[in-house]
Amino acid sequence: MLSTRPRLRATLMRIVQALPVVVGVVVISFLLTRALPGDPAVYFAGAAADAESIEQVRVAMGLDKPLLEQFIVYVGDLLRGDLGQSLSTGRPVAVDLATRLPASLELTLTALLLAVVIAVPLGVLAATRPGSWVDHLCRVVVTAGVSLPTFFTGILLIYILYYLMGWAPSPIGRLDFIYLSPEHVTGFYLIDAALVRDWETWRGAASQLALPAMTMALFTLAPIARMTRAAMLSALSADFIRTAKAAGLSNRKVLYGYAFRNALLPVVTTLGMVFSFALGANVLVEKVFAWPGIGSYAVEALVVSDYAAVQGFVLTMALLFVALNLVIDLLYTAIDPRTGFLSS
């Protein structure tokens, strides 16, 4: 069956290719948990521990076993969804992360959507009208955008839009406490509130989301706009565009039917890179806006040296990133009919 369906085959191949990366990610995060400064057993036993209780902790944690056996135990725990116990919240890390993940995803995805919606038309316009004000605007945005520290943009936006203008609500998380959080369905407040048709809460959540999403969008805009412009320029100078023009096709058809469709491929590839930046920037933005996502969770855990929580967070982020890259690659196969057949 696979040989008759090259696209399906290519898709499966791509999923199989992701496996070694997942293994690598697990190995690195295992090494990070073992690389604690000093002796992990001393650390987990606490400040008041004597030699005997440290030894007990060592045996309880399996730290006296050989490294390979420890790794197998670690992988076994992971497969059961056990990321260890958080010292600061006293709950399993996996539970903490699961409750906070929707907040981070809602923020990151909204920001990326916003960035794509602005950056792609901007890049296309800049490429089709070289030397115009759109082109110059694009260049300024691209150069300034990559130089902006996200945490600084966030603070600047708070100062201007909240303190000076009073347009934005105070930066205190996902929802002002005058609203009740909507019933948990997806964990995305915008979707949950819309599901129960509670538009007042929806507006409250949206206004809280606006500033952090803008901050992150400003940061991710730059690479997307740059790539769109470059890809569009190279697509427009291709032979098939000249042919299409010579054949008398309308400008619209040439631009969107042929040039844009081809320019889309490198743009989608860049999205993977942008996601890496976005997930990192997420941590900083969440700290600035007191956003209760997994990024601010990790920052709080870092401050009190809560290793299990930090490593759980790093692993979650990496797996999320691998999954997103996989989705992007599959999307690539869907957009470009050639890729599926080439690899068969």
Place this chain on the structure above:
Amino acid sequence: MSDMPISAAPQGRFDHILYVLRSNPVTMIAFGMLGFILACAILGPSLVPYDPLATNAANALQPPSAQHWFGTDQVGRDVFSRVIVATRLDLTISVLAVTMSFVVGSILGAAAGYWGGWLDIVLNRILDTIMAFPLFVLAMGIVAALGNTIENIIYATAIINMPFYARLVRAEVNIRRDAGFARAAKLSGNSDLRVLALHIFPNALPPMMVQVSLNLGWAILNAAGLSFIGLGVRPPTPEWGIMVAEGANFIVSGEWWLAVFPGLWLMMAVFTFNLLGDGLRDIVDPRKRT
């Protein structure tokens, strides 16, 4: 090809650089800004009007004035002096980190590109795995595991930047390992190591320089970001990220100068290196201009 400017005569290369610079005054400005930043880093601590650590509770939270250009912070320290003095630390962290990733990345990438085989496969696997992490998050994890010190910030930044260099060098070395000049050098009795280091590797340097410049800006952002979330540099050490973090608590009550000035300075530094990287790219490879 991309190594055309190098193969030109020295006179021609210089003319080429001048020609590109003249057509792109922005790069000139970037070089000027780089000079200013370097001057701040080298001379700054001996030129600033106030001790960056001296507190003065009577003079706390003053807005910018003739005495205190950037105002004073919550314990009365002069923000201007702190911003300038911080240049040295931020620059040192990023330069050390980028140097480390440059050296390690070059060695690994050159070896993998020249000899190939299992070395190449293993290196590629490791690089893929590093790149599979969101890089800032990986840096957080490394610092958390190794311990919260400035040295570990440097190591973490070096590790997450290393793959870019290794890949670049690997590609540049790989396409030249069977080139005519490399074979000629080998035939005239040079050892593999010598051919690799003295004949092939120098060809990778121009694109590497572009990467270094872009990376320096990124490394500064990364280090400042880490100290913003409380890793590495400890207060009261003046450092841009930490100053923005401390100033953030005062922004909602309107004391903007605490966070805005160090933030602007940080931005300017990153902007300079990015401009410089783009300018160098124009010199090295005019076709990649976007």
